[in-house]
Amino acid sequence: MRDLFQEELVAINNDISQMAELVGKAINKATESLLFSDREIAERVIESDVLLNDLAAALDERCTMLTAKQQPVATELRSILATMRIASSMERMGDLAVHVAKSARLRYPARAVPDELVETFRTLGHLAEELTTQLSRLVTNPDLTLAQEIQKSDDKVDALHRELFRIVLSPDWSHGVEAAVDVTLLSRYYERFADHAVSVARRIIHVLTGEPYIDTVLH
Amino acid sequence: MRDLFQEELVAINNDISQMAELVGKAINKATESLLFSDREIAERVIESDVLLNDLAAALDERCTMLTAKQQPVATELRSILATMRIASSMERMGDLAVHVAKSARLRYPARAVPDELVETFRTLGHLAEELTTQLSRLVTNPDLTLAQEIQKSDDKVDALHRELFRIVLSPDWSHGVEAAVDVTLLSRYYERFADHAVSVARRIIHVLTGEPYIDTVLH
Numbered sequence: 313m314r315d316l317f318q319e320e321l322v323a324i325n326n327d328i329s330q331m332a333e334l335v336g337k338a339i340n341k342a343t344e345s346l347l348f349s350d351r352e353i354a355e356r357v358i359e360s361d362v363l364l365n366d367l368a369a370a371l372d373e374r375c376t377m378l379t380a381k382q383q384p385v386a387t388e389l390r391s392i393l394a395t396m397r398i399a400s401s402m403e404r405m406g407d408l409a410v411h412v413a414k415s416a417r418l419r420y421p422a423r424a425v426p427d428e429l430v431e432t433f434r435t436l437g438h439l440a441e442e443l444t445t446q447l448s449r450l451v452t453n454p455d456l457t458l459a460q461e462i463q464k465s466d467d468k469v470d471a472l473h474r475e476l477f478r479i480v481l482s483p484d485w486s487h488g489v490e491a492a493v494d495v496t497l498l499s500r501y502y503e504r505f506a507d508h509a510v511s512v513a514r515r516i517i518h519v520l521t522g523e524p525y526i527d528t529v530l531h
Numbered sequence: 532m533r534d535l536f537q538e539e540l541v542a543i544n545n546d547i548s549q550m551a552e553l554v555g556k557a558i559n560k561a562t563e564s565l566l567f568s569d570r571e572i573a574e575r576v577i578e579s580d581v582l583l584n585d586l587a588a589a590l591d592e593r594c595t596m597l598t599a600k601q602q603p604v605a606t607e608l609r610s611i612l613a614t615m616r617i618a619s620s621m622e623r624m625g626d627l628a629v630h631v632a633k634s635a636r637l638r639y640p641a642r643a644v645p646d647e648l649v650e651t652f653r654t655l656g657h658l659a660e661e662l663t664t665q666l667s668r669l670v671t672n673p674d675l676t677l678a679q680e681i682q683k684s685d686d687k688v689d690a691l692h693r694e695l696f697r698i699v700l701s702p703d704w705s706h707g708v709e710a711a712v713d714v715t716l717l718s719r720y721y722e723r724f725a726d727h728a729v730s731v732a733r734r735i736i737h738v739l740t741g742e743p744y745i746d747t748v749l750h
Binding site for chain 2: 489
């Protein structure tokens, strides 16, 4: 029975890695659709989200059945519950990528972000994708250095998020209300995406090391 | 053992009702702080959120220990898992009330929403609070009419959310970029709050009736 349990945990980790990869691809493509105002790519991001939802549901069901059949002890149970929350956070990250793609689609053929902010959103896209790569690596290698890198990536996203607010609200803003609203919401989507990544990182460490969230590292 | 299980479920339902009540109070007070630009009330909403976080954590722990000790069968387990997600959604609803209060505080002594939108945000506040009252009632009386009412309240919130977008983006908007950004984010907080309420309603029905999410009622 216990061997089966361990086998299931390996399968679950594979699922998490796969989800992280899909989420990374989603935010990469969503950012591309935003920066190049590419409607076709935006549509593909929106359509592909069903894959992530299905994976999250399957992972959830796998965890539920594992719990029901194997009657895990409390520490094992906490790991399984943490895994279900990881699946749910990553599904939400996929939704946020979809929100970015929908913003791109809404303004097509125009671009939702003004020229002067293209580089900032490109960087946000890179950081968001990097976070998913770091999450994938964390699953196979749950070390603290990597956890700290994830925190640093999130800090960079937060700094850009604040910077965008400053720009939009400065007296020099010349792009009008619609662009201000778009930039505000888009910036928030990336910021929430990164927040979820940090929360996933905490839980991965919890699942793989049995340690609680290590709030000293991931504050 | 099974009696203990049933007793625990009753205690869990009480916790859910209590959380719904606290969340309702939080969004009511947050809206008040927004409409009257009342910094003191805003501070209290922000400080009180720790109560909700503690309740959510306690409910989570109660569910985890119930699962570990009682080794529930699959249907019972699904109910417990749904309850943990209810706790997590309601904690998030509390966070959204805090976001509203923080917007109010940020613009104090000015008001974050222009005069002409005060009534709309008052209605959003009423609807959000009504949703939490409906959730409380749903815990003791999981019937479909009530579930439909919750869906209707959410539909009204969505309609106001779209209406606010239309107003902010219309050529007649005369309140500048900062107010547009504030209104956009505030409107999104209420919309997300209502979305979470619908998701909680689905799960309450699932927990209390054993039925899946009844997507025909709560679409």
